[in-house]
Amino acid sequence: MGVSERSIHWFWTSAMLALLNLPLARCSAASVMRVFRLLVGRSGYCFGFPRIALADLFVPGCHRMVEQAGGQLRLEEQVHAVAVEQGRFAGFVLSGGRLLRARAGVLALPPQALAHLARDDPAVASAFPAARPDWFAPSPYVSTLLWLDRKVTSDRFWARVYAPQDLNTDFYDLVNIRGDLAGGPSVIASNAIHVPEAHRLEDAHLVQRTRRELLQFAPRARKARVLHTRVHRIPMAVPCAVPGNESLRPPTASSLPGLFVAGDWTDTGLPFSMESAARSGALAAEAVSDAVGRSLRVALEPPGTTGLIAWLGKRA
Ligand SMILES: Cc1cc2nc3c(=O)[nH]c(=O)nc-3n(C[C@H](O)[C@H](O)[C@H](O)COP(=O)(O)OP(=O)(O)OC[C@H]3O[C@@H](n4cnc5c(N)ncnc54)[C@H](O)[C@@H]3O)c2cc1C
Numbered sequence: 677m678g679v680s681e682r683s684i685h686w687f688w689t690s691a692m693l694a695l696l697n698l699p700l701a702r703c704s705a706a707s708v709m710r711v712f713r714l715l716v717g718r719s720g721y722c723f724g725f726p727r728i729a730l731a732d733l734f735v736p737g738c739h740r741m742v743e744q745a746g747g748q749l750r751l752e753e754q755v756h757a758v759a760v761e762q763g764r765f766a767g768f769v770l771s772g773g774r775l776l777r778a779r780a781g782v783l784a785l786p787p788q789a790l791a792h793l794a795r796d797d798p799a800v801a802s803a804f805p806a807a808r809p810d811w812f813a814p815s816p817y818v819s820t821l822l823w824l825d826r827k828v829t830s831d832r833f834w835a836r837v838y839a840p841q842d843l844n845t846d847f848y849d850l851v852n853i854r855g856d857l858a859g860g861p862s863v864i865a866s867n868a869i870h871v872p873e874a875h876r877l878e879d880a881h882l883v884q885r886t887r888r889e890l891l892q893f894a895p896r897a898r899k900a901r902v903l904h905t906r907v908h909r910i911p912m913a914v915p916c917a918v919p920g921n922e923s924l925r926p927p928t929a930s931s932l933p934g935l936f937v938a939g940d941w942t943d944t945g946l947p948f949s950m951e952s953a954a955r956s957g958a959l960a961a962e963a964v965s966d967a968v969g970r971s972l973r974v975a976l977e978p979p980g981t982t983g984l985i986a987w988l989g990k991r992a
Pocket of ligand 1: 753754755756784785786789817819867910912913914938939940941948949950951953
């Protein structure tokens with residue numbers, strides 16, 4: 677491979693790791709082609725960074741809307757089983773054994789949690805016949821956070837070129853993103869995306885390697901003292917975009933009338949991502965409203981393409 681071919685290869689490998697959470701060589705061709713079509717068929721990209729944590733950005737507003745509409749948020753209770761009466765969904769059985777009756781319901785669970793329910797509950801198993809524990813192999817993350825004693829960069833975000841022996845892909849300096857940290861010393865967050873062996877490494881080892889990789893973009897960190905560290909091991913950030921997964925993605929409606937499914941992994945036409953999760957929620961809201969005799973339309977279409985790619989798409 678020549679230098680430019682190699683650079684293109686590393687660019688795509690890094691891009692797919694950051695966008696599809698899997699090294700390029702293991703990605704599904706269908707998933708790669710969709711990302712490729714969206715990347716080359718659109719322009720005017722920009723990154724948005726919320727100034728507060730996502731839970732603070734989204735949850736209070738959603739909570740308010742649910743309560744204003746007469747609903748309740750029960751954060752301490754889990755769904756344990758699905759109740760079925762006369763061949764249709766009748767409600768959810770909660771972990772305490774209580775039955776929450778409803779005309780329609782949405783399981784907005786990760787695929788492994790749904791498979792776990794299906795193992796113990798024949799109603800869920802027959803509504804989702806494909807649900808098995810190995811459904812949608814997970815892409816794990818290890819996120820390392822470093823609190824430093826000084827500011828080491830003015831960048832908000834950077835991504836490293838993929839190399840198989842490396843740990844982290846993307847880095848953030850939260851002090852340049854979060855309003856409550858502004859003006860203080862750097863707080864570095866990094867993600868090791870789909871590096872399964874990282875889950876077995878000790879925190880001290882992960883911190884040391886993260887510090888080394890940080891120097892590549894923020895050489896001022898060499899003199900910085902690390903005041904505090906935290907390592908999060910996340911077994912499933914999103915499903916892996918491996919071959920076969922695209923065709924497994926279930927539609928919103930299950931085979932049990934009145935029971936629906938939502939989540940980034942369902943069939944939304946979008947890559948496994950927050951956008952996909954949001955669209956799946958909107959599709960589920962439409963399905964529930966149809967089931968109870970209303971007609972709500974809130975789901976936005978997946979983004980289209982413009983220019984040559986849109987023209988070629990019409991002829992394909
Ligand atoms: C570190 C990290 C960084 C990420 N960065 C990005 C990014 O930059 N861009 C992006 O687009 N995506 C990113 N993602 C992925 C993004 O977070 C997911 O795509 C999104 O959260 C999926 O939403 P969801 O509603 O499908 O599932 P989840 O957010 O996983 O929600 C499922 C919920 O179901 C609950 N649950 C499980 N079992 C039960 C049960 N029996 N009863 C009741 N509730 C149950 C769980 O507690 C959980 O709250 C990132 C993920 C991680 C971990």
